[in-house]
Amino acid sequence: MEAENRLHVAVARAFSLQVHNNSVKAEIIAIGSELLTPDRVDTNSLFLTEQLNRLGIEVVRKLVVGDQRGQIRDSFREALGRAELVISIGGLGPTEDDLTREALAELLGRRLILNEAILLGIQARFRRLGRQMPEINQRQAMVPEGAIVLENSQGTAPGLWLETDGRIVILLPGPPQELKPMFTQEVEGRLAWRTTAVRLYKRELRVAGMAESDVEQRIAPIYTRYPDAQTTILASPGEVQIHLRAWSADATAAEKLLKEMVERVVMALGENIFTTKGESLEEVVARDLNLNGATIAVAESCTGGLLAQRLTSIPGSSSYFLGGVVCYSNDLKRVWVDVPADLLESKGAVSMEVARALAEGIRRRSGSTLGLAVTGIAGPGGGSPEKPVGTVHVALAERAGGKERTLHLPGDRDRIRWQASQAALDLVRRHFLYAQQGKQQNRG
Amino acid sequence: MEAENRLHVAVARAFSLQVHNNSVKAEIIAIGSELLTPDRVDTNSLFLTEQLNRLGIEVVRKLVVGDQRGQIRDSFREALGRAELVISIGGLGPTEDDLTREALAELLGRRLILNEAILLGIQARFRRLGRQMPEINQRQAMVPEGAIVLENSQGTAPGLWLETDGRIVILLPGPPQELKPMFTQEVEGRLAWRTTAVRLYKRELRVAGMAESDVEQRIAPIYTRYPDAQTTILASPGEVQIHLRAWSADATAAEKLLKEMVERVVMALGENIFTTKGESLEEVVARDLNLNGATIAVAESCTGGLLAQRLTSIPGSSSYFLGGVVCYSNDLKRVWVDVPADLLESKGAVSMEVARALAEGIRRRSGSTLGLAVTGIAGPGGGSPEKPVGTVHVALAERAGGKERTLHLPGDRDRIRWQASQAALDLVRRHFLYAQQGKQQNRG
Numbered sequence: 001m002e003a004e005n006r007l008h009v010a011v012a013r014a015f016s017l018q019v020h021n022n023s024v025k026a027e028i029i030a031i032g033s034e035l036l037t038p039d040r041v042d043t044n045s046l047f048l049t050e051q052l053n054r055l056g057i058e059v060v061r062k063l064v065v066g067d068q069r070g071q072i073r074d075s076f077r078e079a080l081g082r083a084e085l086v087i088s089i090g091g092l093g094p095t096e097d098d099l100t101r102e103a104l105a106e107l108l109g110r111r112l113i114l115n116e117a118i119l120l121g122i123q124a125r126f127r128r129l130g131r132q133m134p135e136i137n138q139r140q141a142m143v144p145e146g147a148i149v150l151e152n153s154q155g156t157a158p159g160l161w162l163e164t165d166g167r168i169v170i171l172l173p174g175p176p177q178e179l180k181p182m183f184t185q186e187v188e189g190r191l192a193w194r195t196t197a198v199r200l201y202k203r204e205l206r207v208a209g210m211a212e213s214d215v216e217q218r219i220a221p222i223y224t225r226y227p228d229a230q231t232t233i234l235a236s237p238g239e240v241q242i243h244l245r246a247w248s249a250d251a252t253a254a255e256k257l258l259k260e261m262v263e264r265v266v267m268a269l270g271e272n273i274f275t276t277k278g279e280s281l282e283e284v285v286a287r288d289l290n291l292n293g294a295t296i297a298v299a300e301s302c303t304g305g306l307l308a309q310r311l312t313s314i315p316g317s318s319s320y321f322l323g324g325v326v327c328y329s330n331d332l333k334r335v336w337v338d339v340p341a342d343l344l345e346s347k348g349a350v351s352m353e354v355a356r357a358l359a360e361g362i363r364r365r366s367g368s369t370l371g372l373a374v375t376g377i378a379g380p381g382g383g384s385p386e387k388p389v390g391t392v393h394v395a396l397a398e399r400a401g402g403k404e405r406t407l408h409l410p411g412d413r414d415r416i417r418w419q420a421s422q423a424a425l426d427l428v429r430r431h432f433l434y435a436q437q438g439k440q441q442n443r444g
Numbered sequence: 445m446e447a448e449n450r451l452h453v454a455v456a457r458a459f460s461l462q463v464h465n466n467s468v469k470a471e472i473i474a475i476g477s478e479l480l481t482p483d484r485v486d487t488n489s490l491f492l493t494e495q496l497n498r499l500g501i502e503v504v505r506k507l508v509v510g511d512q513r514g515q516i517r518d519s520f521r522e523a524l525g526r527a528e529l530v531i532s533i534g535g536l537g538p539t540e541d542d543l544t545r546e547a548l549a550e551l552l553g554r555r556l557i558l559n560e561a562i563l564l565g566i567q568a569r570f571r572r573l574g575r576q577m578p579e580i581n582q583r584q585a586m587v588p589e590g591a592i593v594l595e596n597s598q599g600t601a602p603g604l605w606l607e608t609d610g611r612i613v614i615l616l617p618g619p620p621q622e623l624k625p626m627f628t629q630e631v632e633g634r635l636a637w638r639t640t641a642v643r644l645y646k647r648e649l650r651v652a653g654m655a656e657s658d659v660e661q662r663i664a665p666i667y668t669r670y671p672d673a674q675t676t677i678l679a680s681p682g683e684v685q686i687h688l689r690a691w692s693a694d695a696t697a698a699e700k701l702l703k704e705m706v707e708r709v710v711m712a713l714g715e716n717i718f719t720t721k722g723e724s725l726e727e728v729v730a731r732d733l734n735l736n737g738a739t740i741a742v743a744e745s746c747t748g749g750l751l752a753q754r755l756t757s758i759p760g761s762s763s764y765f766l767g768g769v770v771c772y773s774n775d776l777k778r779v780w781v782d783v784p785a786d787l788l789e790s791k792g793a794v795s796m797e798v799a800r801a802l803a804e805g806i807r808r809r810s811g812s813t814l815g816l817a818v819t820g821i822a823g824p825g826g827g828s829p830e831k832p833v834g835t836v837h838v839a840l841a842e843r844a845g846g847k848e849r850t851l852h853l854p855g856d857r858d859r860i861r862w863q864a865s866q867a868a869l870d871l872v873r874r875h876f877l878y879a880q881q882g883k884q885q886n887r888g
Binding site: 034035036037038039040041042043046047049050053058059060061062063064065066071078230232234241243245298300303304305306307308309310311312313315316317318321322323324325326327328329332336365366379380381413414417 | 477478479480481482483484485486487490491493494497502503504505506507508509510515522674676678685687689742744747748749750751752753754755756757759760761762765766767768769770771772773776780809810823824825857858861
């Protein structure tokens, strides 16, 4: 809770600041009954928020309503009563339940007029697909008086831009593959010159090997001294993200502020921070491997391929990743990676000794610079009093020796597997980090 | 678009039905400025919707507002003007920007009274953590007149239940690990006996090896004939989900309706359906392997461990999964899985011949019943005119022979890798399906 609290204070301060920064205020209305089921969450608004923030526009309200004309009309009325910019998502299709156009036209008392140009465009689109335009698609060519048409390069539903009493209303289609290009090509430019000089400036730091509460405790004294910035701490298994945001009309001041905050946070958390640029841990490790001309191979037990999958998720990973084995059975640990049978016998498959043997074995078998291994108990079964579920050993082998770490991880099978892969990748990152520091000391 | 359209029609019909089914209507208000950034999406409302639907309560509006007292108060006013049930999430913390209690008390004109029992509870909680309760936490013990306190077994912020003019308002805390148990332990029972006899009944079918538009085209003639059910089609890479929902006060009728729909959809899509119970493809494959007492081992190139990771994501996977190799380099394909050098030379690593050799090789090397292999080009680099990015070969080897499939997959690296793993798993599923059908024919 404490973490939550401090976070909230910081957020509240930052947002109160935005007010007298008078950034433009926007509301987003996502329209579609399927968004009111447990299966669908509106993610378009995250993309829009990101884009609007870049233009210095702050999203102050997000709403999801179903496909009922009255609901939609009322939502527009309420939003236009508050915000300077209202963006709706969805309900522009050709069917009887696509009612966004009608609801808004009704609210603003504007007639819907058939737009020949749009109609021809839709007809042409169907022709290209070798089909007749269904009669019902004609509805998509109906435009409220005075609206600007936003071209849809990816579908039949055009977007619309209306202005009323100095307010702007933008209607965008629901499918993300249509909404995103439309915003970039048709909306961004039109909005840019209307916004104030206020912009959002941000940094994203990521931390491995620390709990959220520890991160919170160490950096709260820092960010609470910066009420002009919004600090958000996001925790996911094996990783804590620190998002710093500053709304400002003064780019230099904002950048200076964030630079100073980043420096202090880095000082407070040190080598636990693996990026100040929002990179993933596998991206950082991939860069380290490439910069050092090193190759890697992995031997996994409990992570079951997750470690290899993450290392190969980076484009061009074949430059550093030679291969990996997932050896679940003791037999295969022996036959594929030369883990001595007596070791498996005496120490058990889940032991630091076997982790070491796996790392060294895979390194020799693949001829890689580094061998990386994970063995552990992901659960739910397989635990024991001496080795409970969540017990994980990670080991890194290189010619000169190696590194290792034993973890006792909380959570379910997925969580444990992910944290184990995170710990293994972090072992590689710290290996290169210390090597680097070593060199520097030798120089000094 | 067409798919979208038919989907919308079905949704609209189903929702219009719910109205004269008069299910209880609810609105959800998520409170927190961090939910208005591009980094956070409210997922609590998905859990709540699922739970409310089970009780026959329909969510008709979802709102996200920031930590401003006026905003929160207005949101409650608007929601209470429409819905019989209003549930808020968040803003119950102890800090100055946790304003949900105050905003609602102000709206309803009720005084906030210090609740001694809650205060003692919070103090006790801090004592257990070996700490003094910070002064500010006292705010969490302030309760609007006439409110029922909902105990928080996981944190300091209690929930609240208020009734006003026959409307119910429920205040829940933001952290999911606090909200979920509170709903189950404190809210569900209180709601259950107030709801109508209307309940939501549902089925979830999943399809592999078909495009969304093909699924849509084949089943639209079916579900459009069932206006009493809501049909939602969700497409993700390599998989299409069909969600069937029926709101009804008559359990027998609803179950009969869904049973009939499922039977017709199954007839229309046949063996492309891998579950009618919402299982994942790896769950289905795991069951097939266990039922047939078969074991499996995998050899992967472009999927880079994803295939092994999915097969081992199921608890108890060691009963059927022996091991896997990720052989990126041609060398390791040769050395680890005995792919003939001349084959790699003449056909190239991305070829059906090599896929076959990988599957047979890993089967022999591991002594498994089945060998499963994937080789392909996930991109963005590595494509050529003859073998463009997205070219993938999957092969299954067994003693009696094998199965194989060549795919040309769209999308980015992640998408291609996922679809490739999906195709490989589906090859195993169909292997057992045909074996089963074979047996049945022999019997007949």
